[in-house]
Amino acid sequence: MTEALPDSLCYLDGTYTPLRDARISVLDRGFIFGDGVYEVVPIYGGAPFCFEEHMARLDRSLNELRIANPLTHAEWHSIAMRLIEASPTDERRAVQALYIQVTRGVAPREHAMPQGLVPTVFVMLNPMKPVPDAVRAKGVACVSAEDFRWQKAHIKSTSLLGAVLARQISVEAGAAETIMFRGEWLSEASSSNVWVVKDGTVSGPPKDELVLAGIRYGLIERICEEAGIPFSLRRIAREEVLRADELLLSSASKEVLPVVTLDGQPIGTGRPGPIFQAIDAGYRRAKERSALERGVTA
Numbered sequence: 001m002t003e004a005l006p007d008s009l010c011y012l013d014g015t016y017t018p019l020r021d022a023r024i025s026v027l028d029r030g031f032i033f034g035d036g037v038y039e040v041v042p043i044y045g046g047a048p049f050c051f052e053e054h055m056a057r058l059d060r061s062l063n064e065l066r067i068a069n070p071l072t073h074a075e076w077h078s079i080a081m082r083l084i085e086a087s088p089t090d091e092r093r094a095v096q097a098l099y100i101q102v103t104r105g106v107a108p109r110e111h112a113m114p115q116g117l118v119p120t121v122f123v124m125l126n127p128m129k130p131v132p133d134a135v136r137a138k139g140v141a142c143v144s145a146e147d148f149r150w151q152k153a154h155i156k157s158t159s160l161l162g163a164v165l166a167r168q169i170s171v172e173a174g175a176a177e178t179i180m181f182r183g184e185w186l187s188e189a190s191s192s193n194v195w196v197v198k199d200g201t202v203s204g205p206p207k208d209e210l211v212l213a214g215i216r217y218g219l220i221e222r223i224c225e226e227a228g229i230p231f232s233l234r235r236i237a238r239e240e241v242l243r244a245d246e247l248l249l250s251s252a253s254k255e256v257l258p259v260v261t262l263d264g265q266p267i268g269t270g271r272p273g274p275i276f277q278a279i280d281a282g283y284r285r286a287k288e289r290s291a292l293e294r295g296v297t298a
Helices: 028-035 051-064 074-088 087-093 133-138 159-171 216-227 238-242 274-294
Strands: 009-012 015-018 036-044 093-101 120-127 140-146 177-182 184-189 193-198 202-205 231-233 246-251 255-262
Touching: 009 074, 015 074, 028 093, 036 051, 036 074, 036 274, 051 074, 051 093, 074 093, 093 193, 120 140, 133 255, 140 159, 140 246, 159 177, 177 238, 177 255, 184 193, 184 238, 193 216, 193 238, 202 216, 216 231, 216 246, 216 255, 216 274, 255 274
Parallel strands: 140 177, 140 255, 202 231
Antiparallel strands: 009 015, 009 120, 036 093, 093 120, 177 184, 193 202, 193 246, 246 255
């Protein structure tokens, strides 16, 4: 069924090739063990958004796996721009996602980390469907679940089975996301960070090994600072989430999205609130500034 795959250009180990023709060894440790990391960079109007922040997180994830970054940030950026420029004009004008993956490389199957491997490097562009304005204006429903994943959630690992199983819970419930708790404490959602608004303050779980701190952690903090909204990172109990005035999701694809019900119960008024409106407006301004800095139209 390879003919059904896209023929868009991708980058694999130093070579640009049609995506449908890209091949890796079955002994690649990313395939065998999920021994690798990834990044997803939003592309607005042909320009990467928060690129350096994504590169910094890629560095952190690779360091955790003891894999040396095979490329400089400038080289990663050059690959990104080559793939963007090779995409059709209509796709460059739309919202895209740059997917980067680095694995430890190819070796005989053994759990111990082999030394001296050449990392496998893969980069592709995908269309990224923005959340429709009508959905953002109305808000979404979420469900909750126990966070059954491992204790190193801060690594953006390609081992995503936990996230897949968590997301399926909300799919089968007809909800937008699965918001997870470790015992009585909020962690994150299956592929989003979670923010609690109470009495005008935005709070999120601390940056530790139990949460993948999204790029929007820093961005939302900056937006809050610009808007004069108090911001904090701390442990948040389940009861605080249920009694929140507003509840927000953030991710590359969702940007900032209001949650209006959790497990069928309304959050606050059951409608998107003023803090969401302020952060959403700030997010749009950040995208516009990014586009202007790069001389493109978002």
